[in-house]
Amino acid sequence: MTVIKSNKSTDLFLDHVVSHTDFSALRAKGLEFLKEKGLPALKEEEYKFTAISKKLEQSISRFSTAENIPLTQEQIKPHIFEGFNGDLVVFNNGVFDPSVSSVSKKGYTFETLSENQPELLGKIAKTEKDPFVALNNVFFEDGIYIKVGKNQKIEQPILFLYFNQANKGEVITPRLLIEIEDGAEVKFLENTISLDEESYFSNPVTEIKVGQNAHVHYCRFQNENRKSISVNNFEVDIHKDATFTSVVISMAGDLVRNNLSLNLLDTGCEGNMYGLYLLNGKTHVDNHTNVDHTKPHCQSNELYKGVLADSSRGIFNGKIFVRQDAQKTNAFQQNNNILLSEDAIVNTKPQLEIWADDVKCSHGCTTGQLDEEALFYLQARGIGKENAKGLLLFAFAGEVLEYIAVDSFKDYCLHLVQERLGSNF
Amino acid sequence: MLSIKNLHASIEGTPILRGINLEVKPGEVHAIMGPNGSGKSTLASVLAGREEYEVTEGEVIFMGKNLLELSPEDRAREGVFLAFQYPVEIPGVSSTNFLRTAVNQVREYRGLEALDAVKFLSIMKEKMKLVEIDQKLLSRSLNEGFSGGEKKRNEIFQMAMLEPSLSILDETDSGLDIDALRIVSNGVNQLRSPEKATIVVTHYQRLLDYIVPDFVHVLYNGRIVKSGTKELAMELEEKGYDWIKEEADSTAV
């Protein structure tokens, strides 16, 4: 991509580059990219509705890396949802914290990136793909590398908990590389917790390789504080006959940008992307998704739904790329939004690029208000107006939650969603 | 029980109801007939509290309360029930969950304790028999994909569950087959009592053979232009509305 450079924010970061000894090639590449192209400026097409550089300049005052915070088991416990009994991986301002994690390593290997120095790092989420990948390359301190062994079927989910809080610096840079070997099955859950109400910027990059006939589920819950800014780059390579399902629930934050890319690299792949954004206040959530069909007989399904109150803003940009080789592709995309206020805004844009001729592809988007007829019907049966609204909104939003594959986590999300929508009665 | 005086209502500035007067006493059944577009559903909607309609004149007293001041939900809780001419489909809202919420909110308003799941289910089973509604239907989303007749049956089922004192049935008979018409009418009749009243909006004498009205009113151009007993319905069936329209148009100012 070509990036129109925004000098100021780029320089603010570049002023705080610390030299690292490992991954020098990757870091050099990131630095080069940033120096040459920089972070996206206002006119940059990929960040058209999300003035990220300006936001960073206005909200972040210390562009250095946030330092470790003391984390205790007691602090962590309330954030482990009921019914969870899998492995727990805790990130302390973006860096793995073994003192509060519990990693059984049953069926998988678990190392820090510095311990393993995996070749694959940076090969899935490529530097030139997004300036924030480049930024992550330069700034991450250490990350984790998980490798799920061949044919391993891991029953219990693996939970990633990110605890964030500005501490001296305000920049948090997690880095994950996950390799799922052939025939393995695993579910990942992710939740990010802000420890206070102060601003910070988190910029995680997650790279996943899903081997042949492996099946992976990955659910993220985004409910950070009202001043937090995050840009999440998440990219997955999916190999022959494998499936990958992503669910992203966004509920809060100042500005959240999610770049999600699924690369269907061989025949028989399935890639699923589900998203729900329930926004209020001034929260701005931008979901940019991209599915790349490269080979025949693959399928992708996408459903993103939004409920927007107050002066919140939602952006959905869904790219479907079907290459010439990818005959017999099935690709579905849907984005539906309900606006609850006159000041809420949604920008939705499907972007289809289809080079194969034997393809089934459909997309649709709707943006509207709450159905007044339905609301009156419920009220006419004695249900209070606010409850009736809640019921209708939950009926709308609940469809996405159904895709969460871990029931206990689904219940956790359900509860928070109901609370937000006023339908928990 | 219900007293409507000189009720005027308009939608988007267009007057639809132009001076309705109607007295309904406990135990009575009133039939409202009239040509298409005469304002029957509008009257029903205004009574149920639909906000799109603006009441420009007149008053409605229900059991001593000014009905027009109440929210739609409070009217329902006070005991007004409208069986819709066109029930809305609501995907994603389960019929059972919806009904339980409705029943319990109505009960709460009336100072009764909420029904637990078991109690609710047993009452539901009992009322389902009344209108011979299939359990399978109720395990689906509210009205979603229901046939026309199934929707109407579901309206009467909801009425049975909510135990209103005034029921307004807006063309509940249209779309029902012969058997369903009999079943639904039976249901309505079984729910009748000396304390309860019913207003049936219909185009057909057929329904009135089952639900025998005490009074029949003809609504035309937003006014009740003729009232009578059940014989009036038979006369209308025979002669149509032209004679009434002529009468009304010649006396209109």
Ligand SMILES: Nc1ncnc2c1ncn2[C@@H]1O[C@H](COP(=O)(O)OP(=O)(O)OP(=O)(O)O)[C@@H](O)[C@H]1O
């Ligand atoms: N939003 C609106 N704007 C303007 N006119 C409207 C609107 N809604 C309803 N009307 C008009 O109000 C009049 C009364 O409608 P209503 O539905 O009450 O008739 P009805 O007597 O129930 O007819 P039917 O027998 O066909 O059910 C009709 O002429 C209708 O076109």
Ligand SMILES: [Mg+2]
């Ligand atoms: Mg009507």
